[in-house]
Amino acid sequence: MPKNLKNTSTYEDQGLSPLIYQALDASVSGVIITDNRLPDNPIIYHNAAFEKITGYSKREIIGHNCRFLQGEDRQQPARAKIKEAIQKGQHITVEIRNYTKQGDLFWNELYISPVKDSDGQVTHFIGVQNDITRRKRVEEKLLMEKESVEKKVEERTENLRSSQEYLNSIIETIREGLVVLDPHFKVLKVNKAFLKLFKVSETETINKLLFDLGNRQWDIETLRELLVKILPTNNPVLDYVVEHDFPHIGPKTMLLNAHRIELEGKYKDRILLAIEDVTDRREIEKRKDDFLSIASHELKTPLTAIRGYVQLLKRFISKENIKALDILSKSDTQIERLNNLIAELLDVSKIKSGKLDIHHSAFDFDKMVRDTIESVQLTNKEHKIVLRGSTGVICNGDETHLSQVVGNLLTNAIKYSPDQAQVSVDLARFGDQVKVMVSDQGVGISDSDKKRIFERFYRVKNIQKRFSGMGIGLYICQQIVLQHGGTIWVDSELGKGSTFSFTIPYKK
Numbered sequence: 001m002p003k004n005l006k007n008t009s010t011y012e013d014q015g016l017s018p019l020i021y022q023a024l025d026a027s028v029s030g031v032i033i034t035d036n037r038l039p040d041n042p043i044i045y046h047n048a049a050f051e052k053i054t055g056y057s058k059r060e061i062i063g064h065n066c067r068f069l070q071g072e073d074r075q076q077p078a079r080a081k082i083k084e085a086i087q088k089g090q091h092i093t094v095e096i097r098n099y100t101k102q103g104d105l106f107w108n109e110l111y112i113s114p115v116k117d118s119d120g121q122v123t124h125f126i127g128v129q130n131d132i133t134r135r136k137r138v139e140e141k142l143l144m145e146k147e148s149v150e151k152k153v154e155e156r157t158e159n160l161r162s163s164q165e166y167l168n169s170i171i172e173t174i175r176e177g178l179v180v181l182d183p184h185f186k187v188l189k190v191n192k193a194f195l196k197l198f199k200v201s202e203t204e205t206i207n208k209l210l211f212d213l214g215n216r217q218w219d220i221e222t223l224r225e226l227l228v229k230i231l232p233t234n235n236p237v238l239d240y241v242v243e244h245d246f247p248h249i250g251p252k253t254m255l256l257n258a259h260r261i262e263l264e265g266k267y268k269d270r271i272l273l274a275i276e277d278v279t280d281r282r283e284i285e286k287r288k289d290d291f292l293s294i295a296s297h298e299l300k301t302p303l304t305a306i307r308g309y310v311q312l313l314k315r316f317i318s319k320e321n322i323k324a325l326d327i328l329s330k331s332d333t334q335i336e337r338l339n340n341l342i343a344e345l346l347d348v349s350k351i352k353s354g355k356l357d358i359h360h361s362a363f364d365f366d367k368m369v370r371d372t373i374e375s376v377q378l379t380n381k382e383h384k385i386v387l388r389g390s391t392g393v394i395c396n397g398d399e400t401h402l403s404q405v406v407g408n409l410l411t412n413a414i415k416y417s418p419d420q421a422q423v424s425v426d427l428a429r430f431g432d433q434v435k436v437m438v439s440d441q442g443v444g445i446s447d448s449d450k451k452r453i454f455e456r457f458y459r460v461k462n463i464q465k466r467f468s469g470m471g472i473g474l475y476i477c478q479q480i481v482l483q484h485g486g487t488i489w490v491d492s493e494l495g496k497g498s499t500f501s502f503t504i505p506y507k508k
Contacts, residue, residue, distance in 0.1 A: 030054070030129040032066070036114075036122050039389065039426040039437055040065045040499075041086065044124075053131050055101035060487060063428075063435045063503040066127065068489075069098040069108075072447050082112065089114045089122040095132065107136040177275040185210045185227060188270070197277055199249055210273075220244045226258060227271070235260045253279045307335050358398045358483045365395040365434055365506070366427065372406045373425060376414070383414045384422045391429040396507040397484050405477045405488075409438040409500045412473065417442025417497065433486075433503045441497040450490055454478040477502075 024031055030050035034041045042063050051057065054069060070079065078096040085092035091113050098108045109132045115124040177194030179187060187205050195201065200214065210227075211219040222242045231237055236259035245251040255276040260269060310332050317324050373385050395402075406425075413423040417440040426437040445453060449460045459471040481488045486504030 025049075030127075030131075032061075032127045032129075033115075034066065034125045034127070035430065036086075036124055038428045038430070040501075041125070042428065042430065042435065044430040050129070053100075053106070053129065054098070055104075059485070059505075060101070062431060063433050063487075063501075064489070065491075067491075070096070071099040071103070073097055073099070082110075085112060086125065089116070098129075106131050106133045108132070174274070177277075179210065179273040179275070181210060181227075181271040181273060183269040183271070185271070187213070194275065197275070198246070214246070214248070217246055217248075223256075226256060227273075231258050231260055231271070235262070251279070252277060253282050307332070310335065358401060358480070360396050360398060362394050362396055363399040365393045366390050368395075368399050368403050369406055369425065369427060369436065372403045373410065376407055376410045380411075380414050382421070383417075385410065386422060386424045387427070388424060389427040391427050391434045393429055393434050393506050395434065395504075397504065398480075401480045402484070402504075405480050405502065406436060406438070408473045408477050409436075412500070413438050413440035413442070413498070416440065420497075432505050432507075434506055435501060435503045437499055437501045439497065439499040444494040444496050445490065445492040445498055446494050450492060453490060454488070 024047045027047060028049055030053045031045075031047040032043050032050055033045040035044045038044075042065060043061055046058070046061050050061070054061075067074070067079075070076065076096055078094040081092060081094055082096070091111075093109070093111050096108050096110055098106055100106060109130045111128040113126045114122045115126060117123050174191060175193060177197045178191045179194060180189040182188055187208055187210055190202065190205050195205070198214075205213060211224065220242060223244075226237060226240050226242070230240070236257065238257050240256040240258065242254045242256055243251070244254070255278050257274040257276075259272045261272070262268070310328055314325065314328050314332075317328070319325070370387065373387055377385050410423065410425070417423065420441045423438065423440045426435075426439070428435045428437075445460060452458045453460070454474050454477075455471075456475040457471045458475075478488050481502045481504060484504045486502055488500070488502035490498055490500050492498035
């Protein structure tokens with residue numbers, strides 16, 4: 001493989017023969033190439049085996065740093081060794097815990113090699129990974145089997161004696177309705193929550209077919225599809241929505257979680273069906289969305305009038321009346337802030353109703369970022385925004401909405417780093433993707449909050465009192481990026497700042 005790799009996504013561009021291309025893609029080992037010349041050393045190539053091992057698609061891999069494979073398991077000693085080797089440009093072989101897209105653990109035997117140019121500078125790293133989970137499991141199994149047989153027998157006997165009582169206690173303490181079915185969908189057990197929710201008794205349910213309950217009220221097409229078609233091929237099934245109008249209790253929206261027990265023995269092939277009644281919650285959410293939509297539209301008209309009156313007052317007041325002009329100027333600033341909040345609420349309403357219009361047209365991506373930075377910089381004199389890198393891309397997308405994303409990330413970076421004087425923006429291009437990174441050295445985000453940071457109206461608890469906001473900006477950013485076929489994510493640590501990144505494909 002040539003030492004001086006180009007920053008492209010195809011082997012032909014890199015000067016590699018089709019034979020090498022086919023060999024890498026035919027390999028059972030996962031292979032990746034990262035570009036050490038770009039910020040955060042992003043992945044610019046991976047073979048088919050890498051996708052198969054990790055479960056991630058190309059769109060979710062390209063542009064990311066390899067650390068996403070460790071999920072929240074960031075304290076492994078192997079990570080420190082990898083970091084040191086990359087900083088020194090050295091070869092390294094480690095065994096590290098990784099996680100698939102579905103969250104499944106797998107052990108990775110990782111080989112990392114630097115690629116240097118003619119001047120001896122490290123330009124790329126090549127990583128080769130092999131799934132050694134089976135070997136690790138065998139090692140763990142051998143270790144466990146060293147325990148005494150007598151202790152195992154004693155533990156199993158105790159478990160068998162108490163398991164029935166323990167399981168019954170769990171079933172009864174679950175707040176949602178729970179049904180236990182045999183392989184033929186006959187009801188073996190229900191908890192009190194189910195009986196209360198659907199206003200039935202045990203004698204009306206136990207040992208009866210689920211679809212026959214309540215004079216066949218439960219013969220619901222979507223429920224039958226879940227149990228007969230989906231569950232056998234996709235176990236478990238989570239958050240499956242079933243809507244049905246029950247003659248005796250009215251319309252219900254139910255969230256179902258189904259799991260088929262695949263262990264051998266007495267409980268083999270039994271089905272656990274958890275039923276959560278979300279009827280009221282969905283209705284409240286609908287009312288809230290309707291209220292946001294109506295309130296946002298209604299506020300728009302008087303706000304426009306107020307802005308007009310303020311502009312008129314500015315024209316009629318003498319320039320010598322500095323104090324009055326200053327008050328009007330501050331009022332104008334607050335009106336603009338309120339106008340932006342209303343615009344965000346309207347965007348949320350449009351997203352929820354599927355009416356957020358994305359208009360694709362060709363535009364200069366770098367110029368869009370520069371113009372956005374300039375606009376934000378004008379209203380934030382305390383922070384300096386530093387731009388690094390470029391893409392040189394004419395992008396086909398919605399320039400206004402993508403500028404909104406960059407502007408929102410910059411505004412957040414400035415807001416949440418009040419004690420720092422600088423935030424940075426990094427641009428990069430690889431293959432058919434462009435990447436934007438907005439970094440600050442502010443308060444940072446905890447691991448638990450990172451999971452929900454892009455949720456609508458979610459705000460981090462420990463900073464709610466210090467910083468104002470409604471928790472919808474990042475939600476809007478995510479939806480805009482997703483509608484451009486891209487991904488957005490955050491790398492952060494409490495007290496050490498955050499880096500928000502997004503990638504989108506572009507059409508040449």
